[in-house]
Amino acid sequence: MASTGDPLARRYRRLLCCYPRAYRQERGDELVALLLDTAPPGRTRPRLREAVDLIRNGMRCRLGRPASRTLVAWAMLAAIVCGLFSAALSARVAWETARPxxxxxxxxxxxxxxxxxxxxxxxxxxxxxxxxxxxxxxxxxxxxxxxxxxxxxxxxxxxxxxxxxxxxxxxxxxxxxxxxxxxxxxxxxxxxxxxxxxxxxxxxxxxxxxxxxxxxxxxxxxxxxxxxxxxxxxxxxxxxxxxxxTTPPLVLPAAIGGGLLGALAGWLVLGWASRRTEAPHPARAVVKVLFGATLLLWWLPILVAVPSVASHHRAEPHPQWHPLWEWLGQPTFSLFFLVGSVSALLGLALATLPRRDADRVSTLASG
Structure with a gap:
């Protein structure tokens, strides 16, 4: 096991937090030891390329299903739309810092x-x-x-x-x-x-x-x-x-911070649900349909609203831009967002069902 007092080992372990907990428990020590063996003497920090690879591979590992070719694209769509909605909510909250x-x-x-x-x-x-x-x-x-x-x-x-x-x-x-x-x-x-x-x-x-x-x-x-x-x-x-x-100064940093946190949360939640519903899961197909419906209901208003608001900005002079939520079609298409949210919550609830292989293991253990 790599020494916990080694600063390079500690930094490698921090980067391994991008991987799921089960993966870290199973292969974390082995991976840190391999990284330390390949590092030149005297190095105290991971190279930038190593850090990027660990983060990228860790976030991909959180999605599970390594054979899937489209899962990353779906995860990116989910992360982006979650980030946009979180940014809009953060911007609206930050508006309360303006003078009356x-x-x-x-x-x-x-x-x-x-x-x-x-x-x-x-x-x-x-x-x-x-x-x-x-x-x-x-x-x-x-x-x-x-x-x-x-x-x-x-x-x-x-x-x-x-x-x-x-x-x-x-x-x-x-x-x-x-x-x-x-x-x-x-x-x-x-x-x-x-x-x-x-x-x-x-x-x-x-x-x-x-x-x-x-x-x-x-x-x-x-x-x-x-x-x-x-x-x-x-x-x-x-x-x-x-x-x-005018738009308060805090709106932009709040939107950026909220957007990044929302995108990360969207990726992690989708990754958790994806790993939970790997075969053999009783609700695997239903969960996929529900999450597909969620993305459709969340993205469709954006695809309609962005050209409309952009055209409106070009046609008329504006002292300041319309708020972010209007570019996302909110609250004009808020019913789409609400139904999509219900679909997402239902999919997450079904993802918590036990897998069939876990049922067989518990049955054999009790017998």
Whole structure:
């Protein structure tokens, strides 16, 4: 047995943790002794190539079924999707480190910066950074969220607006807002103008052009969007502002850390289930079908959502990217994720059933 006081032997044993416990108990000492015999005198650390080989072979060994040619590909798909979902969850939790949304006093001051000598007719605040129809998500909304209405779970904002007929042409209102925002230390990200046809009367017999001008700006961790409507409906706002928070600095490292841990957990869990259901296992075929269904249900929304969100980003200017979970099709396709999770849990439960060879051994031992 290799000496436990040898620093090289200790480091080799740490790398062997990538292998399943049964493998380490059976062949760990032999493998460490072989590695020590081939190491030159005086070496205290494994070579990089040795470390990579031990990690790679150990993670493959955790999957079992050495003759399988597709198992590694399935394991990679499972690890990646688990990592993505874990990263999205970690990012959402890290969003709670952001400063609260601007309150009524701050919103009113910013509104007066954009539109001097005018108080807002209404100010709406939100207690959460992401809401379902601007409201905090609760259990009563879960059924609608799961049944196709999950796209309404979006980033919330503090908003204020002024209603009535525009006191000036929209171009002049936008120009004044830009100038005053620059003077107040805001960084302007640009102006977009969208044109459409509006009804000139209640019968829509005559159409007139309507423009919607939007000014995007940021200052510190606050995003500002100013919208100007050239022909608002009666009692509708001709100018409105929305205030949001930028993505907190902790979101990126939290997503990376959570994603790596989730990917590792996905690989290890799939490896455990794969080794457990090696033949002769009574539920081997069912477990394979369940895990295949899980991967299909988890990956399908991603394959649909990524092109859609990417196209949306290209079509419209965005001060910041949509959150990671929207790129994964969540919570729009949350029902797919839920059914896939149930399928995965059922497969893990079936994997715990004893193998037939274990039953025969126990029968012979009792006889």
């Amino acid at each position: 949304l601007p309150g009524r006093a701050e919103t009113g001051a910013i509104f007066r910066t954009v539109l001097p000598d005018r108080e807002p007719d209404e100010i709406d605040t939100s207690p959460t950074f992401f809401g379902y129809y601007t409201q905090p998500l609760d259990l009563q909304a879960l059924d609608n969220l799961l049944l196709g209405d999950g796209g309404e779970y979006q980033q919330t904002a503090t908003s204020a607006w002024a209603a009535g007929p525009p006191p000036a042409p929209p171009e002049q209102t936008v120009a004044v807002a830009q100038r005053r925002l620059r003077e107040s230390g805001w960084h302007l990200d640009g102006v977009t103008v969208q044109a459409s046809d509006g009804c000139a009367d209640k019968f829509c017999a005559i159409f007139v052009p309507v423009t919607y001008s939007t000014v995007e700006a940021r200052r510190g961790d606050t995003l500002l969007s100013v919208s100007v409507n050239s022909r608002p409906e009666p009692e509708s706002p001709y100018l409105s502002i929305n205030l949001r928070r």
